Amino acid sequence: MKLSWFNKKTPTYPDFWNDYLDCFNDTKKGDIQNTRFIALDTETTGFNIKEDRILSIGAVSFIEKKIQVNNSLELYLEQDIFKPETVEIHGLMKKGLLEKVTELEAIKLFLSYIKNAVLIAHHANFDKNMINEMLLRHGLDELKNEFIDTGILYKKSKHIIYQSTLKPISLDDLSKELNVPLVDRHTATGDALITALVFLKILARLDKRKHLKWDYLLNK
Amino acid sequence: MKNSIADRVFDFLKKYPPFNLLKNDDLLEISKQVSIIYLEKGDTVFKKGDDFNTDFYLVRNGAVTLFHTNSNNEQEVLNICDAGDVFGVRPLITKENYKLTATANEESIIYAVPIDIFQTVTSDNASVYKYLITAFATNAYDPYTAEETGKIFVDYLPHTSQDMVNFQSANYTKRPITCNIDSTLKDAAIKMSTHKIGCIIVTNEHEYPMGIITNSDIKNKIATGLFPIETSVSYIMSSPVITAKKGLTVADGQLQMIKHNIGHLCITKDGTANSRLIGVLTHHDILVSLGNNPSVILKAIKRAKRTRKLRTARLKANNLLKSYLEQNIPLSHIIKIISQINDTVTAQAIVIALKKMPTPPPVSFSWMAIGSQGRKEQLLFTDQDNAIVFNDVSESKYKETQDYFLKLAKLVTKSLNKIGFEYCEADMMASNPEWCKSLSEWKLQFKDWILNPDEKAILLSSIFFDYSHVYGDEKLIDDLSDSIFENLNKTLSFIKFLGIEAVKSPSPLGFFKQFLVEQDGEQKDLFNIKSRAMMPLIDAARLLILNNKIKGINNTSERYEKLAEIDPNNKELYESCSYAFKALLKFKTKQGILLNNSGKFIELKTLTKEEQLKLRRCFKPIHEIQESLKLRFDLKNFI
Structure with a gap:
C-alpha cells in the first residue's frame, strides 16, 4: 500500500531548480575542513519580509581557510519597489550605473553559485527569509541549505561567565571586537567578506575538542 | 561583473612594493585572482622542503614568522613579516623547494597572489623585475624577503641569526686604562681600583702593549705573598699579550680567546704587539654582543x-x-x-x-x-x-x-x-x-567574592x-591586600570553598598507578600536566598562604618555602611540594619549548623511563597536601 502523499501531484519546477535540488542528493556531511562555506549578505529596501525587496546579494565562498576573490558573487537586482529613504545606507539607486539583473535571473545565478554549500550570515534568519520569500514569489520552494548565524555562534563562543550579559551584537561591533578590517561596510559583498572573516575568527576561538562539530555550529 | 572585493584588495596592494610599480589595470587583474587566507596562530603556510606553491604571499593583517632550520634541525626565527611584507617569493625567482618555514605568529590574514598571473602581467614590465632582482640582491627593499632569497644573489649570507651576530665586528672598549712598564704593582692596583676595572694593560713608552695584569694575577701573585707589593709590574704581568686589529668579528674574537685560553684581547693599530694600543676586547664584551645575557x-x-x-x-x-x-x-x-x-x-x-x-x-x-x-x-x-x-x-x-x-x-x-x-x-x-x-x-569586588562565594567567585578568585x-603605584595594591585580609577575617566559608576547589581534582595517577590521560578530542592520550598536577599544588598554596595572612608572596614554590618556615611541623611536606612544583614547571616548560606551545599537554611516549618516574614522584606530595587540607579544613563532608 502506498501512502497517499506519494501520489500527490508534485508541482513541476524549472530545470535550474531541479539542478539545485540535485546538489543535495548526497546527504552525508563531510568534514568541516573540506566543506564549502558561503558567507552572504543581502541589501534590501527595508525589513518587511513581505513588502520589501532584495536590492543586492553578495557572497564569498571558502574551503578550509582560503577565500577566493574570483569566486565571489555580486548581484544587483532590478527593482520595482524602491524606497528613497534607504538609499542613504547602501547607495543603490534604482537606475544606477551598475549592471543589473532581473529577480529571476538573480535566483538562477544565486542557486547555481551556492549549490549545497553551508550558508553563513550575520542575523541569518533575516537573509534566509528574504531569499525564501523571493523564491516563493517565483513559484519555487524554500532554500535547502544549512545556515549558520555568526551572531548566535559568537555568543556561544564566549566564556560562560559573560554569556548571560551579552546582548545581540551588530556586525560592526563584532568586527571591531574580532579585529576584522571594516572595509566596504554596507555593500552586500563587503559585508559578506566581513562575515566570512568573522566566522573564521570565531571558529579559531572555539574549543577544538568540544565545539568544532556540526551540531554545535548549526545550533541544533 | 563588478567585484567589490577585488577593488579592496587592489586598494591595499597598490600601497606596497612591488605592486605600486604596476599599472592600475594590471594590478586590478591580479587583485581579482588573489585568494584571501585566514591563519590561526601557528598555522603553517609552507614548510622547508615543501614543493613550491603556485602563489606567493603578502601579509594583510597580523604577522607571519619565517623560520630557518639549522644544521641541528632546530627552528630559528629569521624574521617576522608584518602587514605589507611579501614572503614566499622563492618560486617567483627560481623553481626550487622552499628553504624556510612560514608560520602565523598571531592570527593573520594573508593574500595569496598567483605567480603565473603576476608573471604574465609583469612580463613586459622590465622595471618590476629589475626592481625585484636588484632589491633582493641589495637588501634595499625588504630585509625579510632579501634574507629568504638572498642566497641566489649574494655569495654569503649568514645561516642563522646567531651567525649574524658572530660576523658583526666586535664592540671593544676604546681608550683602555693602562700603566707604564716602570710602575709598581701598587700603582697599577690603585689605578684599577679607582677606575673599578678588573684588568689593566701594561704599555711601554710608545704605548705598545707589553702585558696585562688582572685581578687574579694580584690575587695569585701578591696576596699569596709570592711577590711584595712594591714589585715592578713587569714581573707580575702576563706577557706577551694577544693582539688583534680593529674590526675583528665577534666570532674571531671568541675564537682567539678560546685558542689562547685568555679573557682579553688587545686591539692595536696594525694588529701586532709592535704598534699603539687602541682598545681592549674582553670576554664580557663578547657576551654582550651575543646577547645571551x-x-x-x-x-x-x-x-x-x-x-x-x-x-x-x-x-x-x-x-x-x-x-x-x-x-x-x-x-x-x-x-x-x-x-x-x-x-x-x-x-x-x-x-x-x-x-x-x-x-x-x-x-x-x-x-x-x-x-x-x-x-x-x-x-x-x-x-x-x-x-x-x-x-x-x-x-x-x-x-x-x-x-x-x-x-x-x-x-x-x-x-x-x-x-x-x-x-x-x-x-x-x-x-x-x-x-x-x-x-x-576593587575592594568591593574582592569583598563580594569573599563574603558571597559561589562557583563563579571561586573560579575568578583562583586568578x-x-x-x-x-x-x-604599588601602594594601591598594598592597600587592596590589607582590605582583603580584613574581609577574610570575617568569614570561614570562603577558605572552605577554596579548599574544596584544591582537593577537587584527584591524584593524577589512576587505580593501577597509570597516568590519567585525556579521554577524547585533539588531546586524546595526552597527559594534562597543568590541570592534573600543577593546579592542585597552586590552589593549595594559595589557600594556605591566604589563611596565614601572608601578602606579597605569589610564586607557588616560594609560598611553600614560606609555609615550611612558619609551620616547622609540616616542613617536609611543604618542601616536597615546593620541589615537586618546580619539577613540574620544568617539565611543562621543556615540553612547551619542544612543541612551541604552552606545554600543557605531555605525550607520555616521548618521556624516557627515568622522566616518567620523576614525574610520578612529583605526584606523591599532591596527594599528601590534599589529604592534609581535607583534615585541616574539615572538607570531608563537602566532597
Whole structure:
C-alpha cells in the first residue's frame, strides 16, 4: 500500500531548480575542513519580509581557510519597489550605473553559485527569509541549505561567565571586537567578506575538542 | 561583473612594493585572482622542503614568522613579516623547494597572489623585475624577503641569526686604562681600583702593549705573598699579550680567546704587539654582543621605544631560557630572571603606551599581573592576564577616569599581543571594564567574592588572588591586600570553598598507578600536566598562604618555602611540594619549548623511563597536601 502523499501531484519546477535540488542528493556531511562555506549578505529596501525587496546579494565562498576573490558573487537586482529613504545606507539607486539583473535571473545565478554549500550570515534568519520569500514569489520552494548565524555562534563562543550579559551584537561591533578590517561596510559583498572573516575568527576561538562539530555550529 | 572585493584588495596592494610599480589595470587583474587566507596562530603556510606553491604571499593583517632550520634541525626565527611584507617569493625567482618555514605568529590574514598571473602581467614590465632582482640582491627593499632569497644573489649570507651576530665586528672598549712598564704593582692596583676595572694593560713608552695584569694575577701573585707589593709590574704581568686589529668579528674574537685560553684581547693599530694600543676586547664584551645575557636583554627592553623592539628582546629571552634549561640551572633562578624580563617587558609596553596617550594619567594607578604571570610562573609565552586598579576619584569623574585607563589598557594589551602574549580567551584583561576599576571598587569586588562565594567567585578568585604589582603605584595594591585580609577575617566559608576547589581534582595517577590521560578530542592520550598536577599544588598554596595572612608572596614554590618556615611541623611536606612544583614547571616548560606551545599537554611516549618516574614522584606530595587540607579544613563532608 502506498501512502497517499506519494501520489500527490508534485508541482513541476524549472530545470535550474531541479539542478539545485540535485546538489543535495548526497546527504552525508563531510568534514568541516573540506566543506564549502558561503558567507552572504543581502541589501534590501527595508525589513518587511513581505513588502520589501532584495536590492543586492553578495557572497564569498571558502574551503578550509582560503577565500577566493574570483569566486565571489555580486548581484544587483532590478527593482520595482524602491524606497528613497534607504538609499542613504547602501547607495543603490534604482537606475544606477551598475549592471543589473532581473529577480529571476538573480535566483538562477544565486542557486547555481551556492549549490549545497553551508550558508553563513550575520542575523541569518533575516537573509534566509528574504531569499525564501523571493523564491516563493517565483513559484519555487524554500532554500535547502544549512545556515549558520555568526551572531548566535559568537555568543556561544564566549566564556560562560559573560554569556548571560551579552546582548545581540551588530556586525560592526563584532568586527571591531574580532579585529576584522571594516572595509566596504554596507555593500552586500563587503559585508559578506566581513562575515566570512568573522566566522573564521570565531571558529579559531572555539574549543577544538568540544565545539568544532556540526551540531554545535548549526545550533541544533 | 563588478567585484567589490577585488577593488579592496587592489586598494591595499597598490600601497606596497612591488605592486605600486604596476599599472592600475594590471594590478586590478591580479587583485581579482588573489585568494584571501585566514591563519590561526601557528598555522603553517609552507614548510622547508615543501614543493613550491603556485602563489606567493603578502601579509594583510597580523604577522607571519619565517623560520630557518639549522644544521641541528632546530627552528630559528629569521624574521617576522608584518602587514605589507611579501614572503614566499622563492618560486617567483627560481623553481626550487622552499628553504624556510612560514608560520602565523598571531592570527593573520594573508593574500595569496598567483605567480603565473603576476608573471604574465609583469612580463613586459622590465622595471618590476629589475626592481625585484636588484632589491633582493641589495637588501634595499625588504630585509625579510632579501634574507629568504638572498642566497641566489649574494655569495654569503649568514645561516642563522646567531651567525649574524658572530660576523658583526666586535664592540671593544676604546681608550683602555693602562700603566707604564716602570710602575709598581701598587700603582697599577690603585689605578684599577679607582677606575673599578678588573684588568689593566701594561704599555711601554710608545704605548705598545707589553702585558696585562688582572685581578687574579694580584690575587695569585701578591696576596699569596709570592711577590711584595712594591714589585715592578713587569714581573707580575702576563706577557706577551694577544693582539688583534680593529674590526675583528665577534666570532674571531671568541675564537682567539678560546685558542689562547685568555679573557682579553688587545686591539692595536696594525694588529701586532709592535704598534699603539687602541682598545681592549674582553670576554664580557663578547657576551654582550651575543646577547645571551639577562642584563643585556633587560637593558635592551628598557631602551625599547617601539613594540617591535620589545618583541625582539623577548624572543632573545626565549633563547636564554632554552640554554638555561639545557645547562640545568636551578629553576628558581630561571623563574626569577624570566619573570623579571616579563615584568620589564610589560612595564616598558606601558611606558610606550603612556607616551601615546594624549594626557598623563588623571590619577595614580597600578598595573597588576594576575594568574600565572602574577605568580611569576610564566616562563613561556602564554595568555596575558592583567588588571588595573586606579586611585579613587569623585563619582562625577569616575566614568571619564575609567575610560582613560581602558584606552591605555587597550594599547598595552595590543602591544603585549604583538610581542607574543596571547589575548586571554576569557578576557581577564585590564581592557575589560570589569577588570579596570578604582581601588574602592576593587575592594568591593574582592569583598563580594569573599563574603558571597559561589562557583563563579571561586573560579575568578583562583586568578585574581594571585595578583602582583608590575607598574605604577604599588601602594594601591598594598592597600587592596590589607582590605582583603580584613574581609577574610570575617568569614570561614570562603577558605572552605577554596579548599574544596584544591582537593577537587584527584591524584593524577589512576587505580593501577597509570597516568590519567585525556579521554577524547585533539588531546586524546595526552597527559594534562597543568590541570592534573600543577593546579592542585597552586590552589593549595594559595589557600594556605591566604589563611596565614601572608601578602606579597605569589610564586607557588616560594609560598611553600614560606609555609615550611612558619609551620616547622609540616616542613617536609611543604618542601616536597615546593620541589615537586618546580619539577613540574620544568617539565611543562621543556615540553612547551619542544612543541612551541604552552606545554600543557605531555605525550607520555616521548618521556624516557627515568622522566616518567620523576614525574610520578612529583605526584606523591599532591596527594599528601590534599589529604592534609581535607583534615585541616574539615572538607570531608563537602566532597
